[in-house]
Amino acid sequence: MPFSTTGQRGSARLVLLCGLPGSGKTTLARRLAAELPAVRLCPDEWLAALGTDLFDEAARDLLERRLWRHAEELLDLGVSVILEFGFWGRAERDEKRLAARALGVPVELRYLDVRLEELCRRVEERTAAGGWGAAPITRAMMAGYAALFEAPAEDELSLFDASDRNGGR
Template identity: 70%
Template sequence: MARDTPLAAATSFSVTLPEPPITLPRYHSMRQAAPAVPHAQCRQPGSAKTVSASRLGCASMCGSDDRAAPWRQLVDTRPEPRLILLCGLPGSGKTTLAKRLAHAMPAVRLCPDEWMADLGVSLFDVEMRDRLERRFWAHAQELLRLGQAVILEFGFWARTEREEKRLGARGLGVPVELHYLSASIDELCRRVEARSAAGGRGTVPITRGMIEDYAQLFEVPGDDELGLFDEPPADRRPAERNQ
């Protein structure tokens, strides 16, 4: 029978464990703590073979063996968090503009009318709309904290609603835009009738009398209020002038 080998006499060995993958939260904390490194400094003759984890700036371009580099570029090129409020009466063009912005930026678009229609809820169910918009606002704040741009198609008829969202976004350190879309009563009626005739998702019959009543309730944002919000980035302004 073989004797037990004393622990002190046991053959030594070592195990190299793979580094754990860098998760998004860990990556962002590293990015905040790490100084930016110019491309020319990342890899030069005589420099270390591997760019260290604290120098993430140009890792993927300098031939380092950082396996997380490819998706870092994807994360780095995403848009900055930004909140966009679309304000206007039915038929003013909110959804048309929202879809265009959501595709171009890109951004998450939250439209109560579409969700209510998909859930089989009447678009005139005020209580359900209020609950849905409150949930959307909570979700929008979560997305903003994660660095995502968000578009809210709530209409924002009251200044207090717009003010709540502006202050909420500023509290998160996020730029917030207010886009007020307007048209004459005749034009609003024409658009609403055309939309109803097309039978698109989330369309309901809205009469001229209803639009006239809505216009009486609507609080038009003045220049003083519009001045409290952030301007769109320069590369987006020309396209939005043609909305």
Template identity: 70%
Template sequence: MVAPTVRPLLILVCGLPGSGKTTLARRLADRVPAVRLCPDEWMTGLGLDLFDEQARGRLEEVLSSHAMELLGLGQSVILEFGFWGREERDQMRLAARALGAAVELHHLTAPLDELGRRIEHRSAADAGGTALISRAMLEEYAEQFEAPDEDERNLFDQPPASRPT
């Protein structure tokens, strides 16, 4: 008997620091199930500076390629890169769709004051694998962030109602 084919799923977790990307990705990884790829965790594990943009860029390229390989093998994947720009989200969506995968976008947001409070709490708790981010940095990041609009969100698959997030 041949096992039924299940369409692999790519989940992009999008948002600013402190928005809850890792918390959501961990919950989804168990529910989907999926392989979760988080650059911050990899950089910490490799002893790299979380603010080394060149290393982060190379790592995200490697993890993106790995994600596509996994999708091609039928394995669902969660990428929690932040996905601050539309172009980056479009590239991942189109690459995954070319492999026959479904693609969901989970955009997490909160007011800047709340993001700042969460980051302070996380820093005070000495949560390993997280960057120490100042309020000024957070404000700068918020200006750079290109939030997905309704037209963009409509390009992605909707999560099934049976899978709470």
């Protein structure tokens, strides 16, 4: 829901980063945040900073809902936002796309398509280095995540605004 109608939404955009753990969402988000510029909202970083279990689904859901409200406020003020929620399902991507369009801002979807073996390698490397509070994600967990993940098809990708930048879509 918009918080005012006086924002400078014409200059704002919403960027959704879609991909599994280890796909490079945070790396891309950091680069885009500097290039656009934009505010980057990453639930994993917030949960880790708050000392909350990264696998606590109730806490993650609550945090993501709050970060979305914050994103709406920023977009309404004309500030671009990058959401690093992963967006594993089409329904959640559709929800954010439609809500941002209702605010009058363009919406990009950056899909980071990485093979499962490479995802596992990256996550193992990140865990060994103590990243994200060293939240261990096993190969079995990654396989389960991959089975749940709904990759965006070309018909869905065409619903989003095109980007003139590299990375993702």
